[in-house]
Amino acid sequence: MGRVEPDSPRRVFPVRLMQSDRYILPRLALVGDAAHNCHPVGGQGLNMGIRDAAALAQVLGQAQSKGQDIGHVKTLQPYQRWRKLENWVILAFTDFLDRLFSNQWPPIIGLRRVGLWMLRHIGPVRRIALAIMTGQFGKRPAIAQVNGP
Numbered sequence: 001m002g003r004v005e006p007d008s009p010r011r012v013f014p015v016r017l018m019q020s021d022r023y024i025l026p027r028l029a030l031v032g033d034a035a036h037n038c039h040p041v042g043g044q045g046l047n048m049g050i051r052d053a054a055a056l057a058q059v060l061g062q063a064q065s066k067g068q069d070i071g072h073v074k075t076l077q078p079y080q081r082w083r084k085l086e087n088w089v090i091l092a093f094t095d096f097l098d099r100l101f102s103n104q105w106p107p108i109i110g111l112r113r114v115g116l117w118m119l120r121h122i123g124p125v126r127r128i129a130l131a132i133m134t135g136q137f138g139k140r141p142a143i144a145q146v147n148g149p
């Protein structure tokens, strides 16, 4: 690809909950941190980006096989609907964890202890939390699954 040069000045942004209002415009689709950002406490950013890319590839592949214009907003809309909602769940959960674990107010410390106790002792709570943090809920892109499509 040759040398990659910045096409704008270097910028810094905080690692906190952010999500773009729109993931798509005509001939444009945002994936990964360009579309959303969260605190690294949950280790989710790269995972979400990979699922975005896989979902976009799936949507574009299906459109192309039907002879549709892959850059048209109508073609890209299913990608935005799919990923924006699912990313919100993970972003909100990660933000909740960040706030919960960075707060030293005694009632919050108590709540944290109750939450950790529930994770350890209540199977369904543990399974739901695991499903959210490992992307095992919602619609999974075929090529992002462990055994492939």
Ligand SMILES: Cc1cc2nc3c(=O)[nH]c(=O)nc-3n(C[C@H](O)[C@H](O)[C@H](O)COP(=O)(O)OP(=O)(O)OC[C@H]3O[C@@H](n4cnc5c(N)ncnc54)[C@H](O)[C@@H]3O)c2cc1C
Residues within 6 Å of the ligand: 005, 006, 007, 008, 015, 031, 032, 033, 034, 040, 042, 043, 044, 045, 046, 047, 048, 049
């Ligand atoms: C401390 C920390 C720990 C993390 N731990 C985890 C983890 O355990 N698990 C996990 O899933 N995620 C984790 N993440 C999040 C993960 O690193 C990001 O979500 C992921 O790297 C985003 O990938 P990306 O390709 O979308 O963006 P980036 O990795 O940010 O790549 C974008 C690239 O574009 C370049 N670029 C930007 N603007 C321009 C421009 N104008 N011109 C040219 N190039 C440009 C940048 O230099 C960069 O190389 C962590 C993040 C941090 C900060």
